[in-house]
Amino acid sequence: MPSTASTPGALSGIKVLDLSRVLAGPWATQMLADLGADVIKVERPVAGDDTRHWGPPFLKDDDGNDTRQASYFTACNRNKRSITIDMAHPEGQALLRRMAAEADVLVENFKVGGLAQYGLDYDSLKTLNPKLIYCSITGFGQDGPYAERAGYDLMVQAMCGLMSITGHADAQPGGGPLKVGVAVIDVFTGLYASNAILAAINARDSARNGSGTGQYIDMALLDVGMAVLANQAAGFLATGQTPERAGNTHPSLAPYQDFRTSDGNVLLAIGNDGQFARFCAAVHQPAQAQDARFTTNTGRVQHRAALLEWLQPLMQTRSTAEWIALLQDKAVPCGPINTVAQAFDDPQVQARGIHMTLPCQTGNDIAQVATVASPMRLSATPVSYRSAPPTLGQHTQEVLQELGLSEDEVHALRTAHVL
Template sequence: MSGALDGLKILDLSRILAGPTCTQLLGDLGAEIIKVENPKTGGDDTRSWGPPFVTGPDGQPTDMSAYFMCANRNKKSVTLDIGTKEGQAVIKHLAAKCDVVIENFKPGALKKFGLDHETMLRDFPHLVYCSISGFGQTGPNAQKPGYDLMAQGYGGIMSLTGAPDGEPMKVAVGIADVMCGMYAATGILAALRHRDRTGEGQHIDIALVDSQIAWLINEGVNYLTSGERPQRRGNGHPNIAPYQVFESSDGHVIVAVGNDSQFSRFAEWLDLADLADNPQYATNPARLENRAVLTSVVQERLKRLSTGTVIEGLEKLGVPVGPVHRLDQVFSTDQVAAREMKISMDTERSNKGHVELIGNPLKLSRTPVSYRLPPPAVGQHNEEIFGLPDETE
């Protein structure tokens, strides 16, 4: 079967995570991605962000770090120095044949090369040109550098994450980058829809901080509605209780009571049926008001029970419950296997003959995602794309 985006060509001038996440997603859906890497720096910065690295047939580490591989399958790598007239000419030659250009340079940095969105859209009116930056192309912070950690700090998510009495905590993965890439992919598809109807390309300006603020979601609107600054609650939920991680006799278990009837069944199972009839706990607003006492009582009961006992008992009652898996447990589950969330891609660059990656979560019935190209070496596709020697030779 063909992919939903078969025939779409994307010139990818981005690096690190936000842009590569976006283009990998579009590549999985069938688009041809030409990834431009700087030969002077060894390519995408994340190629050196390790260990771990893939070990080559010669027993030595390659330039494929796990970090690089997480966002760079289904791409063809070429090397170009856009600081030269020759490199700029090749970029424009490629752009003329592409539908999308995506970049994450500092705002204004590409203007001196004639590769900025204004110049490129003037020369190629059909292009969808997406610019990813830390703070966007406008505003007083536009020229400040943008990395995931700074976006999480500036955009507020760190103030909500972590133990109530601990320090502000970032999310363990680069979630500001990843979500910015997702928003960028959505914007690109919307702009392509407009282009296909009108023939008119456009510029997409998306920022890490803007997208991080956008996914503050309920906590952000909680503040805007009440004017009260949210507090860190660890694993507690700002609007539902009990909805958190609890200690069990042999580890931890998640209980996520979403409504009053679930709470009634949960309390009865814990032999605390009187709580469901108590006005202090019978409704969710009341439980939130009395969260501290409720959490203490529930925790005292649950820590006497094993995780397996809690999960088995509450699942029978239709009360949302689940484990807290380590990654070794995650990737060994039958659910991951059934949903193909761990994949293997053949590559001659690994001494194992393959690399293992995380699968795409999209399950399209008519145009499924495909895994056609493993993460590339720097300049691996030079000859294929424009007849230059392969940098890996």
């Protein structure tokens, strides 16, 4: 089960200055926060992170009414402390430099060169803190002809080719390129960024390295989009043939797709010849596994049309539940195509404690915030859930006093609209 214990996490003692917003950067820093890092999220006064306003849907208050807090923000900002600083103000810049001098990691997703004017770029900050690991996340990277362009998940899904292999073929009903239902390029960029940051921490602190210095990390959504094409990219590079959309079928496996049943749909994901033979035995047609066209996966892929001519009417002879009951104890992967609501209601999801609620401690109208538990399960240094996503500026006073400012100094900064 997920841990809410206060025992030190794997990244306890690591301080992260989070200047990022929206999804890719906050996803990376939430992973670090879940692992125990102290993540200080810096937001614009009054407005805050853009995703605080990306609704509906909005969080509900205790009476079931919409608040002005979009649920989007809660997906990637738990376990963080929020402060508000106007970095366009010279005193705000000075505060951020003081914080960077004490940080292990800084994450930002401003346009290329955008922080140099504030003295908050890597070259400026590494002189203050040679141990600083500085991660920049942009749409297209720090160099190349597109470096100055803004990059968004949807744009990159289109540019990297992901949309061209997602959806049904043009000739089929509903055919045409589709985006994935989640901003997967942003999420994957957050995952790659957090991995790069952890590698840089290890390199800095490793006895083998011995330098004790940080480094600069250049993360680009387009680079990640190309990387996560995975086998589709490998297939193109090996053959020169451009992959095409094929709906829910798999280009290299068969049968590996959805099928109509007598009352809905079911997913059959046969990944090897043994599974196919067990499927044929289960439906009392073992001869199909001996058919020269179907004995091997390569044959089944090459004769996909003939395979489906047999399978599609067969799969409609039972209900979805009947297929799952028939195959679940025969090591033949088969499962339902759930809605999100059905997925959260699944007994395995419930047993793993995926749906969690975290208490708010800010005295607002929201007492609990629902969240999805981290999938990282560490036995000795488990993920902890210390706090719900913060309200805007919730920890400004606390963090600045830790930095050495007095209450009067913080009050003066508020009066000057620096905070």
